[in-house]
Amino acid sequence: MGATKYANRSIPRISLADFDNRIDEITSQLVKAAETDGFFSLTDTQISISEIDAIFTTSESFFALPDDAKATVAFTHKNVGWEKRSQVRPSTGFPDQKESYQLQFGDNMADKWIAEAALPGFKARAQIFMDKAQGVSEMLMTCFARGLGFPDDFFVKVHNITRPDCQSVLRLLHYFEVDRANGPIPESFYRAGAHADWDLLTLLFQRSGESGLEICPGREVVTSFGMGDTWTKVVFNPGDIVCNIGDLLMSWSDDRFKSTFHRVKAPSEADDYYGPRYSIAFFNQPCLDCTIQGPLKKYPTVTGAEFTKAAMDRNFGALQAKKEQLSQRERTNTATPVTPQVAASA
Numbered sequence: 001m002g003a004t005k006y007a008n009r010s011i012p013r014i015s016l017a018d019f020d021n022r023i024d025e026i027t028s029q030l031v032k033a034a035e036t037d038g039f040f041s042l043t044d045t046q047i048s049i050s051e052i053d054a055i056f057t058t059s060e061s062f063f064a065l066p067d068d069a070k071a072t073v074a075f076t077h078k079n080v081g082w083e084k085r086s087q088v089r090p091s092t093g094f095p096d097q098k099e100s101y102q103l104q105f106g107d108n109m110a111d112k113w114i115a116e117a118a119l120p121g122f123k124a125r126a127q128i129f130m131d132k133a134q135g136v137s138e139m140l141m142t143c144f145a146r147g148l149g150f151p152d153d154f155f156v157k158v159h160n161i162t163r164p165d166c167q168s169v170l171r172l173l174h175y176f177e178v179d180r181a182n183g184p185i186p187e188s189f190y191r192a193g194a195h196a197d198w199d200l201l202t203l204l205f206q207r208s209g210e211s212g213l214e215i216c217p218g219r220e221v222v223t224s225f226g227m228g229d230t231w232t233k234v235v236f237n238p239g240d241i242v243c244n245i246g247d248l249l250m251s252w253s254d255d256r257f258k259s260t261f262h263r264v265k266a267p268s269e270a271d272d273y274y275g276p277r278y279s280i281a282f283f284n285q286p287c288l289d290c291t292i293q294g295p296l297k298k299y300p301t302v303t304g305a306e307f308t309k310a311a312m313d314r315n316f317g318a319l320q321a322k323k324e325q326l327s328q329r330e331r332t333n334t335a336t337p338v339t340p341q342v343a344a345s346a
Contacts, residue, residue: 004265005231006231008232011037011234012041013040015042023143030147031144034147034253035257036258038219038244040242042242043237046132046135047241055126055129055280056278060174061118061119061122066116067084070101073101073113077114080108081099085099087100088309089195090321091193091261096175097176097191098176098192100172100173104160104164105127105130105162105295106166126170129170133170136161141154141159148252159287160287165288166285167287169282171280171282173310175192175193175264175277175278177274194227194263196246196247196259196261196262197244197246198247198315199247199283199285200249200252201283202244203241203242203243203284204241204280205241205279206236206242206279210273212262212272212277214265215231215244216228217311220258222251222255234262247311248331251292264279286307286308
């Protein structure tokens, strides 16, 4: 496998300051970013650096618990709960070297909040931050609805967090420390393998100095894999929120907006970050009964539930194909990627 090709690419940085008075300007900037690389960063949001720092402290407190305590809120098919080294990307065929805890607003979380006795105040702090992230998301949804010629509240209504069928998720992520002493890491191994998000929008909160996020534009239609061969490392300012378009908005825009493949690369160079890496993603996912179709009607009408099922089916199919490819390599005695050793979870 050849060395990864990189290119310098400027990720637009968009200010949300004075939003009500600047909404037309902000909409124009967001639409341009969505039509090109599908990635951008936000500054001057409703969420302060101190609030972001606080939610990272809350996240770390959960991941510092023993595994048997975290297992009391184990991941379920409702897309909530804790998982560890269980997410396998079709792009790699191997589990991401991470653990995560997925939180929702509604009834799906009924028995999936970590017990108050185990982590006092966790639920209250997480819910406050989730509401903050939803507020920023709704500003973006308003702009993208305008950009597509829909009413201002078009996307907000179908991502209503007060509804019991809301699917939006706050995902706390912990990527495990990589031990340099174990030797070089295969290029096929990533902390999070290349993938595109299937939601409407993703808001990603990161900490300075914990590098790894990379993007690879090149996708033209939501129905194709559409990954190019040149990557760009995403650099962001402290306190900024890195955002990307998901498959849902790409489909809803008739492929006008781009859902771009991205990954969290495993550290391999001297200046990479090898320590434990934490990030937090907020995924805007539609209510189950909403109707999805773009203004040009390029794709058939589907419901939120149908769109989600189709996304899961595509992922499963691609994963099965990848497993067969890796199995074929073994049968023909060709090189097979090796899973590196990583340090245990804190």
